[in-house]
Amino acid sequence: MRTVDVIIVGAGLSAAAAAKRLVDAGLETIVLERQKLPRHKICSGILSPRGHRFLLENFGPLPREVLHDPVSCRGVTFHFPSMVSMPMDFFGGTTPHLHRKEADYWAVKSSGAEIHDQTSFVGLQDNGDHVIVKARRMGEPVEYRARQVIGADGPSSQVIRAIYPDYPQSIPWFFVGQKFHEIIECPLDEQYFHFWFHPGLGHYTWSHARDGRQIVGVGFKSGDNFAKKHANVVNYLSDKHGVRLGEPLDDEGCAENFGPSLINRYVFGKGNVLITGQASGFLNMIGEGMSCALHSGAICGEAVVEARLRNRPMQEMYRRMIASEVRRTTDQWNPLKIAFDRPHEADFPAALMAMGWRDRAKVLRDLWSFIVLYKEFKWGRQIFRAAMQRPLIGGYSMKRWL
């Protein structure tokens, strides 16, 4: 059995960031990845400027092969049912359109950690001073022994299941799917990521250009029919925006744990098992999860280093340190912050104020009817409570974290 300091499950961006911190501090670290690397990852790949800066500061300039075409994205355009469109540029210039397959591999390799791909985490046993990790490599069972385990295995995390078997049932799940179309004619500016606040289309509807194709995606509560939802969006784009697309050439989809960061209900683990990245619930507004995956992953790695050096409890250290990233992410959902501060990396209030009052009224009305779509999850009161908490305690309550 291999004995190491830390096992990280998953080889995504949060894993890469955590691995970098651990390896830098001299901890022997193995990254387990279920798939063969480099692996495909469904993602729009629009890295926020803060995420771009993180990569640059920790792994160096981005090589060309980690980018799709167009290589960059200038900002986000919001579209509303009343046919108002709001383009918003990112605060610091253009930002990368990441090719996740190559980018994640590049980052995790740059971290310096040892990588075991095609190795699937299946379970663990926390024995207090060490953890036994059970995995399967190409079908064969393997075991590792580590002082700490970091679950950086994305939205439907096996590591969370291992420590909180009931957790997946306790949160709403969404399905997001996208298809890649040939472009016949597309008036949507390819420099922007397009997003529709349209309750009739889905909970999350987007489109953007990639490698000569147009991606059309839609997210909805698990249980609905993707093909139907998608066809509906394609027709809408054609009717209302004059987007003419060929037959889809490819499609893909996955489950998403959208919600925990919105209501401050993160999972950070217990004992020697720490959860980070999207697994713990980090997702910014409009599903942007890479920058908070990177930052939370780094903090997770730092927490392990600090806790060991100072001989302090792992979970306490992690939770106190992660508070800054929780603030940053949950602020993006906080209505008071959105109205009076600038929690996002593009200026929504400014774009709103730049419009005539008629359009502004339309946008606010449309936004409201979009929010009503989420009523069934009963998040309203929790969001309100979190928003009130923020100025009072200078952050969000740790008591709501698992």
Add this chain to the structure above:
Amino acid sequence: MAKSIDTGTMISETFQRKVIEPSTPSAYSDSCHVGPDALLGIKRQQTNPTRWNGQSWQEFAAALRDHDIELRENIAARGTFATDAGGTAYGLPHGVVIARSAAQVSALLKAAQQFRVPVTVRGGGLTTEGESVAFGGVLLDMTGMSQVLHVDTDALTVRTEGGIFWHSLAEELRRHGMDYLSAPLNLTSSVGGTLGVGGIDVNSPRLGCSADQALSVQVVTPRGNIVECSDTQNAELFQRVILGYGQFGVITEATLKIRRYTPLRMHYFYYDSLRIAVEDMQLLNRNDASDYSGILTIMDCAVNLLVAFDSDEREAAFRANWQSHLRGHGEPGFALCMLRRYVLRPWKLPEAWFLFQRKRELFPEFRRSEYMRDGLMHDRTVVFSRAVWKFWGSKQMVIPDLATSAEKFVEAVERGNAVCRKYFPHYTLYCVGIKLRPEHKAHYEMSCIPPDAEGWAYGCEFEPMIGGQVYSRDYFQSFKNAIYDIGVDLGGSYYRFGGMMKGYIRRVFGDEVVDRHLAMKREADPAMILNRDVIF
């Protein structure tokens, strides 16, 4: 040998392109595939260097063995140096070499140059931004060279090895009734490390920064040549090495100015306004009215101006001519002042309690009986250093700073104070003046001395009291960035601009100056191996 150097320079061309990370947005945009405007608006940056890939390490290690240089590769030896006093940058060397002699350092650097192995020099390791942390390669521990070689009480000079701690040097000098001029207040910084970065003491308003007390130094250049340099001998190298952040050579020996040892006559004045305290301190400095001065705040409404003297005469002259100009209070007067403040603002009582506690703990530390004799303070460095570690020290020293000209200083302090207030419940500001030597202007280029400072430079260190609190590095970094942004805005400089903060270097000094220094560095260090993650 000549042959190997030839190929060395040839290969180094490609090598340079590969390993030197552009550290700034402007440099990055040239090589950035994302777009020329990517990150233009996002100026604040940190740098967590990529670990050196270990290429040719085995050959290099063999070459060292051939030269009988002991290389420690076990994890315990390497782990000792995983971080610096800052505790936010981590990295492990592939191996550790303890410095023994200039000849040994020279052989090491020659091999490192040949095999392109990064060498990170470390004295006391009291940097805070990872400047003395090795991200792979060799860590050269200078503390192995810590002998005092010769004390000349007539010429008032000392010759010492570069790895010695100031505190040990002071101990040796005291046997001769002597003292160094100025050194950092922390006991374990080394002579070599300090000559490279600056060194500020409470007597710097009069005696200048520690680096300026060096009369000459023995340097091993990145190519491995052993060179003695001073204002008159190899002056250009001297200019680069002093305040050169270890870029242009390893300081193995130094000749320093010294002076007769004196105990201190201490005076403390208390202010409820930062601005007024700073103005008064500057008044003292301009008029050469004190031998030591500095500001330490407990809170921004409880500011201590410390003034001290080497002799009764200087103290008497101050009493006669300057004391009445100072607008600060004595202890009882200030207590009254505070009483009035909190009677009028009863909701701020917790603040008053904090002040009271702090006073109770802190003040006796500066009056400990073992260091006070006949009302005079002995061994000030020990007194201050103990207090620094006891009251401000933690596993992570997060102490960003701003250095400006005299004119801009009040604004820098007030703006930095506002940033501290936003980030931390309790913090201390430490402000001090630095007398400049006009003939050393060349030394000051691209250093902590701001380019526009005349006569004096002023520095303010912003020290959050972290205590048992836990923050993410990201939080600390945002704090540092907010402070450093003020420096960019004011056209100042910083004491700690290297390492993780090197992203600021081009913004502060401009491309022209940085590129000039980079060209000199490439010339001096073709494989870019010496302290490679610090500045460029």
